[in-house]
Amino acid sequence: MHATFPLGRPAGIRVGAHWSVLLTMALLAWLLSRSLLPDAVPGRSPLVYWATGTVGAVVFLASLLVHELSHALVARHRGLTVESVTLWLFGGSTELTEEAPTPRTAFTVAIAGPAASLLAGAGFLGASLPLPGATGVTLAWLGWTNLVLAAFNLLPGAPLDGGRVLQALVWRRTGDKRRAQAAAARSGQALGLVLAALGLAWLLWSGSFAGLWLAGIGWFLGLSARAELAVGPARELLGRIRLGEIMTPVPVTAPGWFTVQAFVDQAAAARFRTYPVVGFDGRPVGVVSLALLARVPEQERAATRVEDVCARPPVCPVATPETPLTAVLGRIGGRPGQDLALVVADGALVGVVSPADIARTLELAVLGAKARRPAR
Ligand SMILES: [Zn+2]
Incomplete structure (x- = not known):
């Protein structure tokens, strides 16, 4: 994923956003301002809804960035080279130029993102408690979406974080890194299929846009997992070649x-x-x-x-x-x-x-x- 807009270099890590993240932002702002906020706090002016909704969407993307930067910073702390962090349509991606040398490192890097989302979720929920009105509702929404983000990312299929965790555990158990990668990728394929089917069923059942979103994520997950399975043998071959x-x-x-x-x-x-x-x-x-x-x-x-x-x-x-x-x-x-x-x-x-x-x-x-x- 190539970034369309550079967003800076916090801690020396190249951070950027792909143009498709604007769609995500627009969708979330729309969801907050047109449906969630008017339902929860009725009777305010559209301007209040839109302003709060847009700020909420931007803060959500920022918390997504915190999730990715946690992966990146832990990876760098463990001595791995971090290429870039990019936000796009379905979230964020952290690109490392080398693979973790041990199951322990792989596990720590993978778990860092969901852990950050979990903390952010708890923080937003806590902050929302004393606040009334649109601000409180938006903070609570940020809390829950971050918790859902953490839970979703922990689903056990590569390339989701949970898939990387599974991979690290299988690697540690079997001592065979490639076998662990193949297992996590196969699990990712199955998970992608299940999510796509659930999303389509949801879409047909309720006509909800969220169903289409879930189907898209499942489809993308399945494709990525299949690509990982396909490059596995080539990676193994290349991994044996020394410079x-x-x-x-x-x-x-x-x-x-x-x-x-x-x-x-x-x-x-x-x-x-x-x-x-x-x-x-x-x-x-x-x-x-x-x-x-x-x-x-x-x-x-x-x-x-x-x-x-x-x-x-x-x-x-x-x-x-x-x-x-x-x-x-x-x-x-x-x-x-x-x-x-x-x-x-x-x-x-x-x-x-x-x-x-x-x-x-x-x-x-x-x-x-x-x-x-x-x-x-
Ligand atoms: Zn992650």
């Missing part, structure tokens, strides 16, 4: 202390578009591409050093020869200056992994062969 096996060993480097102009003259004779940048002591500094250098105005190229404009970690991933390919796969993005992983051993650059290295590895895997380091 040391597929990297391009010590390639042409860009000396960080060179001026952009001096390096451009040198790069004209090399055959690459992206280069690892090394410092004077040979330590890797970052990654620079011709596209990144082209952004330096011509009159500044003789006075700007390569290391001042290069992309530095964590924008470009740094890994060791033992790192599994899956750990950097999502982070080699194809954007200029970001499409190279640096492979470092004992503080020195030993190789790089480019999208071409990865494509070659995958194509060889399809052909039944294994990538080997070239003979020298």
Whole structure:
């Protein structure tokens, strides 16, 4: 899910919203202002209903963000790299670029979101008690929706949080991570089917829009679970490949202390578009591409050093020869200056992994062969 609007970087985590979240917001504001509030506190002006309803919808989305940020912060606290948090039509998604190394970490990251929603729900309900009128009703609604959100997310099917919890428990019990993933995904498929059927029955029975919503969520859940089942074997294969096996060993480097102009003259004779940048002591500094250098105005190229404009970690991933390919796969993005992983051993650059290295590895895997380091 790609964010349409960036919402900032709290605690260094890229937070954004997909345009479809506007639909969710409009729907919730409409539900509150046109049906819930007029029923609970009749006799106020439409303006009061709409203002309170809109604020309620925005606060609900903010509490959704708190749910996702809890996943993200716990993941980061446990040493995992968090790519982004995005809000969209059916809620939020937190993207991690690596998998949890232990069942315990997987469990803690998964449970953090529902725990935050549970706390938020209890907080809103508590705050609603002494308040009369539209504000109290809206706070109580926020409390209950957060509690429902926590409960719904704990349903035991991937990719819901409850599915991840189930996966962590099966993993811990069997010691087999892939089997646990497959079990959680199958459970997610079944759950998606049940929810879609319930939603459709609800829609047909009462004509309620909530039925359509539930059917949509069930359909999406089933599709996501099926996709997880399908990529399982490929992930297993990729998880066994170490970067040391597929990297391009010590390639042409860009000396960080060179001026952009001096390096451009040198790069004209090399055959690459992206280069690892090394410092004077040979330590890797970052990654620079011709596209990144082209952004330096011509009159500044003789006075700007390569290391001042290069992309530095964590924008470009740094890994060791033992790192599994899956750990950097999502982070080699194809954007200029970001499409190279640096492979470092004992503080020195030993190789790089480019999208071409990865494509070659995958194509060889399809052909039944294994990538080997070239003979020298
Ligand atoms: Zn969650």
